[in-house]
Amino acid sequence: MKRGTFTTFMAIFGFAFLYAPIVSLVVFSFNESRLVTVWTGFSLRWYAALFNDSQVVAAGILSLQIAAVSATIATVLGTLAGVTLTRLGKFRGKTALTGMVSAPLVMPEVITGLSLLLLFVSMEALIGWPGGRGFTTITIAHSTFCMAYVTVVVRSRLIDMDRSLDEAAMDLGATPLRVFFDITLPIIAPALISGWLLAFTLSLDDLVIASFVSGPGSSTLPMVIFSKIRLGVSPDVNALATIIIGVVAIGVVAATLIGARRQTKA
Amino acid sequence: MSTDGIVTRPRRARDFVVGWLSRVGISGRTAVILAPTLWLALFFLIPLLVVLKIAFSAFALGQPPYLPMFAWGADESLSITLHFSNFLFILQDALYANAYINSVRIAAISTAIALVIAYPMAWFIARSDDKYRNLLLMLVILPFWTSFLLRVYAWMGFLGRNGIINNALLGLGIIDQPITMLQTEGAVFVGIVYTYLPFMVLPIYTTLVKLDQSLIEASADLGARPFMTFLTVILPLSMPGVVAGSMLVFIPAIGEFVIPSLLGGADTLMIGRVLWDEFFANRDWPVASAVAIVMLVILVVPIMLLSRAQNAVVEKDA
Numbered sequence: 001m002k003r004g005t006f007t008t009f010m011a012i013f014g015f016a017f018l019y020a021p022i023v024s025l026v027v028f029s030f031n032e033s034r035l036v037t038v039w040t041g042f043s044l045r046w047y048a049a050l051f052n053d054s055q056v057v058a059a060g061i062l063s064l065q066i067a068a069v070s071a072t073i074a075t076v077l078g079t080l081a082g083v084t085l086t087r088l089g090k091f092r093g094k095t096a097l098t099g100m101v102s103a104p105l106v107m108p109e110v111i112t113g114l115s116l117l118l119l120f121v122s123m124e125a126l127i128g129w130p131g132g133r134g135f136t137t138i139t140i141a142h143s144t145f146c147m148a149y150v151t152v153v154v155r156s157r158l159i160d161m162d163r164s165l166d167e168a169a170m171d172l173g174a175t176p177l178r179v180f181f182d183i184t185l186p187i188i189a190p191a192l193i194s195g196w197l198l199a200f201t202l203s204l205d206d207l208v209i210a211s212f213v214s215g216p217g218s219s220t221l222p223m224v225i226f227s228k229i230r231l232g233v234s235p236d237v238n239a240l241a242t243i244i245i246g247v248v249a250i251g252v253v254a255a256t257l258i259g260a261r262r263q264t265k266a
Numbered sequence: 267m268s269t270d271g272i273v274t275r276p277r278r279a280r281d282f283v284v285g286w287l288s289r290v291g292i293s294g295r296t297a298v299i300l301a302p303t304l305w306l307a308l309f310f311l312i313p314l315l316v317v318l319k320i321a322f323s324a325f326a327l328g329q330p331p332y333l334p335m336f337a338w339g340a341d342e343s344l345s346i347t348l349h350f351s352n353f354l355f356i357l358q359d360a361l362y363a364n365a366y367i368n369s370v371r372i373a374a375i376s377t378a379i380a381l382v383i384a385y386p387m388a389w390f391i392a393r394s395d396d397k398y399r400n401l402l403l404m405l406v407i408l409p410f411w412t413s414f415l416l417r418v419y420a421w422m423g424f425l426g427r428n429g430i431i432n433n434a435l436l437g438l439g440i441i442d443q444p445i446t447m448l449q450t451e452g453a454v455f456v457g458i459v460y461t462y463l464p465f466m467v468l469p470i471y472t473t474l475v476k477l478d479q480s481l482i483e484a485s486a487d488l489g490a491r492p493f494m495t496f497l498t499v500i501l502p503l504s505m506p507g508v509v510a511g512s513m514l515v516f517i518p519a520i521g522e523f524v525i526p527s528l529l530g531g532a533d534t535l536m537i538g539r540v541l542w543d544e545f546f547a548n549r550d551w552p553v554a555s556a557v558a559i560v561m562l563v564i565l566v567v568p569i570m571l572l573s574r575a576q577n578a579v580v581e582k583d584a
Binding site: 004006007008010011013014015017018019020021022024025028035038077078080081083084088091093096097100101102103104106108109110111114115116118119122140141143144147151176177201204205207208211212222225226229230232233237238240241244245248249251252256 | 294295298299301302303305306307309310311312313314316317320383384386387389390391393400404405406407408409411412413414415416417419420421422423424426428430433460463464467492517518520521522523524527528538541542545546551554555558561562565569572573
């Protein structure tokens with residue numbers, strides 16, 4: 001059974017469906033006209049407009065900071081969760097942890113956002129922390145849902161990993177901590193990097209959860225974009241999209257090439 | 267780790283942490299287990315319990331906008347008040363029932379469309395040369411890494427009244443009036459299918475790529491036509507992938523907020539949007555919480571289906 005004409009046609013249609021909107025975003029970001037869909041000539045004016053918009057720049061910086069901090073927290077916690085679930089055997093509460101670690105993946109964003117906001121409000125009434133909403137509350141919220149994704153990545157790498165290296169080090173008298181830092185960590189490092197990048201991207205992209213847990217004066221980039229496009233298309237958003245798509249495309253291609261080189265070496 | 271400098275520095279920090287923990291009476295193993303468990307308990311489990319609690323509280327004007335559930339009486343008695351009014355309100359007001367039904371319907375139709383597009387794609391990739399397979403897989407995953415919000419926005423430019431599709435059709439003389447595509451239910455289907463297509467392709471691909479080629483040959487040798495082979499051999503064997511992929515589209519689609527609010531019309535009622543408005547526009551936290559609890563109840567069965575299917579997909583790996 002080979003690939004028939006029908007499957008080939010459907011596959012081409014599928015890929016076109018995936019990429020046509022992205023290509024149009026990029027093309028019309030260089031358009032001169034205010035209309036996003038009628039080509040009038042090449043221009044970089046929307047890129048200039050973007051960088052002169054102080055609200056967009058401030059939101060962009062805030063979003064990058066939140067993404068970097070929450071991706072790091074998520075990677076540390078996700079790695080600990082991955083190690084706990086694959087290497088530490090049975091313990092009380094393992095089922096609970098397994099459930100809690102995968103549940104955020106299927107939790108609707110509106111519920112995650114609502115529940116965390118209600119928690120922060122209740123905590124503030126009880127103990128006076130976190131004292132207003134903004135950077136801290138968004139970072140905590142993002143760390144929590146990104147951690148679930150990091151755990152999936154790290155856990156599958158730990159399951160695939162050849163355990164005889166760990167055991168050899170253990171037999172030679174290394175403490176579990178030493179085995180982890182000197183043997184396991186270097187081997188699963190690629191998984192940690194892709195987990196961190198995934199968490200970073202997810203945090204940078206989140207609109208719904210951030211809208212619930214942010215406070216006045218702490219609008220993230222997606223929140224600013226959403227308020228711009230809610231009423232219709234806006235060409236400076238196309239320029240922003242092109243920058244993001246460019247950075248992501250370069251990053252993913254580089255990661256794939258590095259990954260491919262690693263595989264051929266191994 | 268060849269140079270000593272690199273190894274010693276973290277080890278000193280390590281010794282410090284370990285020493286400090288053992289002084290408090292926590293072993294390293296327990297600390298490793300406790301950190302993620304406590305974080306998730308505090309920032310995932312307890313928040314859901316807070317939602318449950320507030321769903322049973324009465325609305326009140328003020329900050330926070332609900333009445334406390336627990337109250338200490340003058341005689342030091344604890345009184346607990348459960349208000350079912352929020353749930354009764356949701357059940358009686360047709361708006362909520364319609365929103366739930368609509369969400370399930372829209373999510374189901376989108377899932378079916380995504381399946382029809384994704385299955386041939388997964389088959390195409392699974393049957394490709396080894397050389398191109400990783401490239402094709404990367405092409406499926408790549409859009410997922412770019413901003414979800416901006417990809418939905420791209421469709422606004424495509425489907426709008428002055429959008430690319432209308433302009434092209436007008437230019438070709440196929441139509442002489444722009445078609446209304448944006449702010450319709452159809453646009454919401456397109457948005458959901460587009461956003462979640464990679465989640466459908468990947469699990470189906472995983473089951474198809476492991477399919478034993480000899481089974482297909484045996485079926486052909488026994489005289490089955492290709493379509494018969496597909497129905498009786500290939501489809502049943504790829505079922506775990508189909509179920510996992512379908513649930514990965516269906517579950518997030520139910521609670522979707524961004525797609526219906528950007529691509530859908532004012533009449534495209536979906537429950538994620540209702541919850542959002544209840545919270546941000548009406549500031550009725552108890553009703554918003556009750557809406558969330560009912561949404562979770564609806565999702566229990568799909569989530570169970572997903573976890574069973576995912577286990578089946580992974581098991582075949584071993």
